[in-house]
Amino acid sequence: MKAGAVTPGKTDSARVVEMPIPVPEPGEALIRLLEVGIDGTDLEISLGRYGDPPPGQDFLVLGHEAIGLVENSGSTDLVKGDLVVPLVRRPDSCINCRTGQYDMCIEGNYRECGIRGAHGFLREYLAEAPDFLLKVPQDLRQLAVLAEPMSIVSKGVEQAMEFHRRSANPIQAALVLGAGPLGLLAAAFLRVQGYNTYALDILPKSSLKGRLMEAIGATYIDGSDCRIDELPRKLGNLDLIMEATGNSTVAFQAMSALGINGVLCLMGVSTGEKRLEICADCIDMQIVLGNKVVFGTVSSNRGHFERAIQHLGEIEQEWPGWLTRLITQRLPLGDFKDALHPAPDSIKTVIEMPQNMV
Ligand SMILES: [Zn+2]
CATH class of the missing domain: 3.40.50.720 (NAD(P)-binding Rossmann-like Domain)
Known part of the structure; x- marks a missing residue:
């Protein structure tokens, strides 16, 4: 499968890489990514100022704002076709992480997908446990890529x-x-x-x-x-x-x-x-x-994501179509590097993953 990656610490190293499709472990589902939003953190990482690859690897797949569809639910309670938002931070063993408040981690040994120590979501497939997947209503399909911000x-x-x-x-x-x-x-x-x-x-x-x-x-x-x-x-x-x-x-x-x-x-x-x-x-x-x-304030936990989905629904109901106007550019994965040099009037660039375009 294809993925959009960088070499952390190196300026302008963004490129499309080939990776094997992940094989879900027991308790994980296979997710087909649909859309990935690009933000300021991605820009910082692409400038070499920030970001760490997974242990033993020399590249980092970008992307921490995403939506996807369950392709194979495995032994999870999810169902094929469910729309999901993957959560970003992976906890360590500190007291806040153990109680689900991993956004308030005190030991600092957490990982963050697409940022620190774990690949992000700018790839065609992801294998993940339900603890880090949030099921969202299908009618928020056009908006849910904004769930992370x-x-x-x-x-x-x-x-x-x-x-x-x-x-x-x-x-x-x-x-x-x-x-x-x-x-x-x-x-x-x-x-x-x-x-x-x-x-x-x-x-x-x-x-x-x-x-x-x-x-x-x-x-x-x-x-x-x-x-x-x-x-x-x-x-x-x-x-x-x-x-x-x-x-x-x-x-x-x-x-x-x-x-x-x-x-x-x-x-x-x-x-x-x-x-x-x-x-x-x-x-x-x-x-x-x-x-x-x-x-x-930095990062967010599952509760914040759940309320974010609720708030996106409320905003859409109050001002229909307003949220989608925030997405000022859509690019195919092959052009994701262009998203790392945004125009001054751009707001949110979303990368459309290959199978989302057919
Ligand atoms: Zn912690």
């Missing part, structure tokens, strides 16, 4: 809401920084629950990202001509900020913009070594005297 957003927003519950005041204003896939999904999650939501990116309002934000009732702000730390003067107390740019400067500006009793969730990852001159005393004082929370 939605699971990240679900975890982030749910935890931000948990923190906000410390305070009796309702959320008056939420701000989403960044209008990539995570930012758009976060805004949709907040809007479908009726929150007054602002969204900012450094693109004009007339851009696709701006129009998608406005289409769900979020107020879009062109960040190229405004300062984030001045937003509270215009928007009032920002109770909740979801940071999804991965730009550390933006993350620190967001700390200054955060309102009284506010919660700032950092979802984006900064991988460089940028230095920044900040007023550390000011930020420290604002956070303490304002009862503010700043927290980071």
